[in-house]
Amino acid sequence: MLVNDKPLLSIVTHSPATTIGVTLVTLHLLNAIFAPLLIPYGSTQLAGMPLIAPGHPDFLLGTDVIGRDFLSRLMMGGRTSITVAMIGVMGAVIIGTFFAVSAAHFGGYYDDVVMRIVDTKLSIPGILFVALFVVGFGRSVTVLTIVVGLSYFPGAVRTIRAQALTQVPLAYVKAARLRGESALSVIIRELTPNVIEVVVVEFAIRTSSAILIVSALSFLGLGISPPTADWGLMVSEGVNQIYEAPWLILLPAVFISTLVVGLNFASDGIANALGLDAARGLGGH
Amino acid sequence: MGKFKNPDRRDVLIGAGSTMVAASLAGSLPMSSALAATPKKGGKLTYAILTRNSKHKSLKNAKHPYSGLHIRTKNVYNTLTWVDQGIDAQPEVATKWEAVEADQTVWEVDIREGIKFHDGRDLTVEDVISSYDFHRSKKGTSFAKKMLAKVEKAGPNKARFFMKSPNSEFAWWAAEYRQVIMPAADVATIGYDGVGSGPFKFAKIDPKRSVTYEANENYWGEGPYLDTLETVFQPSMGSAMNGYRSKQFDMVLSIDPAMVPQFEKMADTVVDVAKAGSQMMAILPKYEGSPFMDKRIRQALTLAIDRQKIIDIVYGGKAAWIPNDTHMADFNADFLARDVVRDVNKAKQLLAEAGHAGGITLPTLYYSSYYPEIDRVFQVMSESVKDAGITMPIELKQKSGYRKWRVEDKKKTRKHRFAMGPVGPRNPGANLFRMARPTYNESGYWHPNARGDEYIALYKKAMATGDTLKRREIYHEMQRILQDEVPSLFIIGRRTIDVFRSDVQGWKAHSQGWSGKFDKVWRS
Numbered sequence: 001m002l003v004n005d006k007p008l009l010s011i012v013t014h015s016p017a018t019t020i021g022v023t024l025v026t027l028h029l030l031n032a033i034f035a036p037l038l039i040p041y042g043s044t045q046l047a048g049m050p051l052i053a054p055g056h057p058d059f060l061l062g063t064d065v066i067g068r069d070f071l072s073r074l075m076m077g078g079r080t081s082i083t084v085a086m087i088g089v090m091g092a093v094i095i096g097t098f099f100a101v102s103a104a105h106f107g108g109y110y111d112d113v114v115m116r117i118v119d120t121k122l123s124i125p126g127i128l129f130v131a132l133f134v135v136g137f138g139r140s141v142t143v144l145t146i147v148v149g150l151s152y153f154p155g156a157v158r159t160i161r162a163q164a165l166t167q168v169p170l171a172y173v174k175a176a177r178l179r180g181e182s183a184l185s186v187i188i189r190e191l192t193p194n195v196i197e198v199v200v201v202e203f204a205i206r207t208s209s210a211i212l213i214v215s216a217l218s219f220l221g222l223g224i225s226p227p228t229a230d231w232g233l234m235v236s237e238g239v240n241q242i243y244e245a246p247w248l249i250l251l252p253a254v255f256i257s258t259l260v261v262g263l264n265f266a267s268d269g270i271a272n273a274l275g276l277d278a279a280r281g282l283g284g285h
Numbered sequence: 286m287g288k289f290k291n292p293d294r295r296d297v298l299i300g301a302g303s304t305m306v307a308a309s310l311a312g313s314l315p316m317s318s319a320l321a322a323t324p325k326k327g328g329k330l331t332y333a334i335l336t337r338n339s340k341h342k343s344l345k346n347a348k349h350p351y352s353g354l355h356i357r358t359k360n361v362y363n364t365l366t367w368v369d370q371g372i373d374a375q376p377e378v379a380t381k382w383e384a385v386e387a388d389q390t391v392w393e394v395d396i397r398e399g400i401k402f403h404d405g406r407d408l409t410v411e412d413v414i415s416s417y418d419f420h421r422s423k424k425g426t427s428f429a430k431k432m433l434a435k436v437e438k439a440g441p442n443k444a445r446f447f448m449k450s451p452n453s454e455f456a457w458w459a460a461e462y463r464q465v466i467m468p469a470a471d472v473a474t475i476g477y478d479g480v481g482s483g484p485f486k487f488a489k490i491d492p493k494r495s496v497t498y499e500a501n502e503n504y505w506g507e508g509p510y511l512d513t514l515e516t517v518f519q520p521s522m523g524s525a526m527n528g529y530r531s532k533q534f535d536m537v538l539s540i541d542p543a544m545v546p547q548f549e550k551m552a553d554t555v556v557d558v559a560k561a562g563s564q565m566m567a568i569l570p571k572y573e574g575s576p577f578m579d580k581r582i583r584q585a586l587t588l589a590i591d592r593q594k595i596i597d598i599v600y601g602g603k604a605a606w607i608p609n610d611t612h613m614a615d616f617n618a619d620f621l622a623r624d625v626v627r628d629v630n631k632a633k634q635l636l637a638e639a640g641h642a643g644g645i646t647l648p649t650l651y652y653s654s655y656y657p658e659i660d661r662v663f664q665v666m667s668e669s670v671k672d673a674g675i676t677m678p679i680e681l682k683q684k685s686g687y688r689k690w691r692v693e694d695k696k697k698t699r700k701h702r703f704a705m706g707p708v709g710p711r712n713p714g715a716n717l718f719r720m721a722r723p724t725y726n727e728s729g730y731w732h733p734n735a736r737g738d739e740y741i742a743l744y745k746k747a748m749a750t751g752d753t754l755k756r757r758e759i760y761h762e763m764q765r766i767l768q769d770e771v772p773s774l775f776i777i778g779r780r781t782i783d784v785f786r787s788d789v790q791g792w793k794a795h796s797q798g799w800s801g802k803f804d805k806v807w808r809s
Contacts, residue, residue, distance in 0.1 A: 046668050050543075050598055065543060066598050066661050135683060221654075225680045227664040237660070240523045244547055 011273040018269025024262025028255075032079045039072035043229040047072075051245050062247060065237055070247070074255055076229040081218075082259075084141060085210035088148025089156075093203045095149075096156030101191045103157070104164035105183065115161070118154040126151055130213060134222045144214060144223060151213065152206045156199075163198040167191055201271040208263030215256050231256045322790060328808040329513040330789060332536035333525040335657060337493065337518040339685070347490045348479025350465045351426075354496045354516055356799040361403075361498065362465035362481035365394060365413070366456045368800045370560065370793050372616055372712065374456035378408065378466050378482070382456055388749045389451040394459070396442045400505040402468050403486045413444045415469035422472045426463045428715070431722075451749035453756060457712035462799035484509035484804035494518055510791075510807035522657040529784070536785035539798055541657035542604045545782060553787040559794035561616040562781035564608050564708040565662060567650060567774040568691075570698035571730050576647060577703075583771035585635040586647070586677075588628045591669035595777050599661045604782055608775035611767045612719050612727070614710035615778060616796060619757045621764040632673035644674030651680050652705035653687040662777055663705070692726050701726060705776075710796045713760050717744055720767060729772030740766050 041047040052063040061071040103111040133147040217223030218232030231252040238248025340352035365379040381395040400408035420429035439445035485498035498514040519525040569577035606615040691704035721744035723732035747759040783794040795801040
C-alpha cells in the first residue's frame, strides 16, 4: 500500500521511534477493541478484598480500593478516553479542514472572520475552557466528545490553513478555477486531497493531547463518572493510597503515558517520513 | 406539668459539673487520659476540616454564626444546651429547663449567671430573647422558624419559650449549632460582630480558607487551655493527609475511613472513632411515571442493597452502621433496627409483582462529595443491587450548587431529583420530625398518604409525651411505618473518625461534628 508514493511499511518503520510508536498505538487499540473478551472479571465487579497487591494468583495486578480487579479495569480503562478523544478530534479535524481550506481559498473577510474566531478561542486556556463547559453542560460522554472537538478545532484550522495557503497559488488550483469548477468543488476535490497528510498527522498528534485532557478531567472529577473504568479516574481514586498502594497510580499512569508517547512517536515519525515537518512547524528528527 | 427530666441518666447529668460526668461516661481512652492528667495551659492547635460553609465568603459575614468557615460554632459561641458525645443534652447557657405546660409547648429556662461576652458585657435574658428573635425570624434557622412562636422574659434570669407545637425534646432543639446566644441587637445586625461567650475569640480570618482563634481569658466555664486554635480548610483528604504528615496540622476531623490504616501506622497519632455520624440518604422522587411511585420498587431497592458489604469494603468493617430507612441513628436508644438487613430473593419477588420480573433500570442516582468516601459507597451500592436485577446508574455532581440543583426540578419530581443528601445525627424527635413535614426536602414527599397521616399524628403525640418510655413506643411505631413505606432510601450511616497527635488531650470524636468543643482540649 502506497501513501504519498511511499510504501506504508517504510513509513511506519521510518525510524526506531516511529516503529515503537506505531507498535504501542496498535497494542492499545487492539486492547481497547478486544478487552471485553479478554478481561478476567467485570470492570465494575466487586471481585475480591480491597487493595490486594499485584502478584496475587487470582488478581494479577491486584485490586483497587473497593476490591475490583485492577487488570480488568486497566484493560477497559482506555476505551472511553480513546473513543472520546478520537471522535472529538476527528470531528474537530474534519470540520476544521473545511473551514481552513475554505478560508485559504476565499481569503478576505471570510478568512479574517474565521481566523479571529480561532484566535479568540486560542486565547482561552484549554483546561479552563473544557472545565467550564463540562460544569455547565454536564459530564456525559457526549458532552466530553463535543468539548474535545471544540477545544481542538481552532488549532486544527490554523495548521491546516497554513498548508492550504501553500497550495492555493499553485497552477492546478488556478487551472481548476479556469475550468469553471465551483468554489466548493475546488475546496473539496482539489485543495483538500492535497492537505490530507497534514490532516492525518494533525489528527494523530491532537488525539494524544486529547487523551491527556480527558484523563486530566477525570482525575479532577470533571470527566468520566464512576464506576466506569477510566485511567484518569483510576489515578484519582488511588491518589490517597500512594503510600500504601502505589500501583493504583503507577499502572494507569503507565497506560496513559505509553499511549500518549506512542501517538507522539508515531505521528512525528509519520510526519517526518511524509516530509510534512515544515507544514507542521517541526524541525524533524 | 412535665419537668424535662427523663428517668434515665440525664437526670443525673443535668446540673453542676455534669459535663465532666458525661465525659467520663463517654469513656474513651483519650478522654480518660485527659481526666487523669492535669491539664496544662498554653500552646496552639491547628486542625484541618474537609468541608466548609459555602457562605464563608468575605470578612463582612465571616464572623456570623450562620456563615462561619464550618459548622463548629462552639469555638466562639454558646448555645442554651450542648449535646455531648453520648447525644445527651447538657447545660451550657441554660442551667435548667422545664416544661411548664403538660403538652410540652411552653418551656422555662434558667439562664446561667456570670457569663460574659467577649466584649466584657454580661450575658442576660434579654440577649437570649434577642438571639432567638433572630433565629425565628425570616433569616433564622429552619428548626427555630418552624417550631418557635416567641420567647419572653419570665424572671431576672429566666426565659419562657412558647413553641408552635409540643416539643418534649426541647433540650436537644436548644443545642442546635446555629441557635447561639449573641449580644442583643436588631435582627438586621445581630451576630455580624462575631462577639460570643464561647471559649475562643476570633483573631484572624482568611475567608474560605482559615480562621484563627485566641483564648477567651474570661470564659465562664472550664478552660480554654489552648492559647491559639486554628481551623484550616483542606479541599481533599490527600492534602489534609500531607499537611498532617508535614506537621502543618495537629488534627484532621472526619477523615476518609480508607486512610485509617495509614494514620494508624504513624507515630504519636491517635485515631478516634465516634459512636455514630451522618447518614447518606436518597430521595425517591414521587411523580407520575416515576418508578418510585410503586412501594414495592422502593422496598425492593432497600432490600437489594448490600449494606454490610459497604461497611466491610468502604469502612474497614467497623466505622459505619446499618440505617433503618429513617433519620434515626443507631446510637439513639429509640432506634429500631431492621428486621431484615438484606433479602435479594424478596427484592426480586417484589420487582416481579411490580411487573419487572426481568429486572429494572432505575433513573440515574446523583450524589456529591459530602464525605471523602462517598464515591466508593455509591459504587459498591450500585454494584450490589445488580444481584436483584436492579440497574442503577450513578453520577457524581460537583458540590458547588448541588443542594439547590437537587431540589430544583419542582414540577416534575415533586421538588426533588433522585439524589443523595446528607443527614446529621440528632435526637429522636428531630430525626423523626423530618418525615413529618410533607414539604420538607428530606421527607421523601410521601404525602398524600394515609400512613403518612398516621405517622404525623404519631409524631405529634410523641412530642406531647413527656415520658421517655411511652415516647419510645410511639417512636418504634413510627419507624415501623417508615420501614414499610420507604419514602426515602437510607444507604449507610458513618461513624465520624478524627485523627490527632497523641499530645492532644481532652478531644473525643463526636457523632455530631458541630457539637465537638475545644474548651477542655490541651497539649501535654
